[in-house]
Amino acid sequence: xxEVQFHHGTADPLRHACRLLAKAYESGARVAVTATPDRLAExxxxxxxxxxxxxxPHARLAAGRAPAQRLLRTPIWLVDRAVDAPxxxxxxxxxxxxxxxxxxxxxxxxxxxxxxxxRLSGRGRWRHLQSRGYAIxxxxxx
Numbered sequence: 001x002x003e004v005q006f007h008h009g010t011a012d013p014l015r016h017a018c019r020l021l022a023k024a025y026e027s028g029a030r031v032a033v034t035a036t037p038d039r040l041a042e043x044x045x046x047x048x049x050x051x052x053x054x055x056x057p058h059a060r061l062a063a064g065r066a067p068a069q070r071l072l073r074t075p076i077w078l079v080d081r082a083v084d085a086p087x088x089x090x091x092x093x094x095x096x097x098x099x100x101x102x103x104x105x106x107x108x109x110x111x112x113x114x115x116x117x118x119r120l121s122g123r124g125r126w127r128h129l130q131s132r133g134y135a136i137x138x139x140x141x142x
Contacts, residue, residue: 002103004134008112008122010141014043017094017111018050021076024090025056031076032085032105035094037062040078043094047076061085096121098128 010016017033024031033043040060047056059071063080077085083101085091091105096118102108112122129136 002105002134003107003137004110004129005108005137005139006110006112006122006126007139007141008110008119009114010111011114013094013111013113013118014039014046015050016141017043017092018046018054018056020092020109020111021047021058022051022054022056025075029075029090030088031090031092032082032088033076033078033092033094034080034082034099035078036096037080039094040080044078093125098125 007016021031021033033040035043044060047058056076057074058076058078059067059074060078061067061084063084067086072086077088079085081101082091082099082105089105090107090109091099091102092109092111093099093102094111110122110125112118126136
């Protein structure tokens with residue numbers, strides 16, 4: 001069963017995701033990130049600029065597209081649909097809804113911001129996962 005962690009209360013979910021992804025890369029994890037296309041575009045840019053010393057190799061993959069053969073070793077994928085992520089074992093969801101296909105990943109990180117809309121959608125995702133028997137760990141972001 002997928003291990004679920006909620007990271008909540010972050011003032012800047014995208015920057016928090018960058019830090020998570022940098023740690024994941026350093027540990028050798030293969031990660032998929034889902035969100036709306038606009039948020040993924042923001043994250044794509046931020047991953048190159050959030051830390052002058054960090055290198056977080058990643059690629060963007062639009063829905064229904066197959067990755068180029070030369071990119072298959074890329075450790076972090078920004079995807080419209082979790083099911084499209086090549087060989088990823090960890091999923092980071094920055095979207096407002098449950099990511100379809102999350103159950104095929106070993107780990108799921110839900111990143112929830114401080115604003116009211118983010119908190120409400122995060123609570124909905126929490127209830128959905130909890131009602132299906134997932135044990136949920138929570139991490140309050142300072």
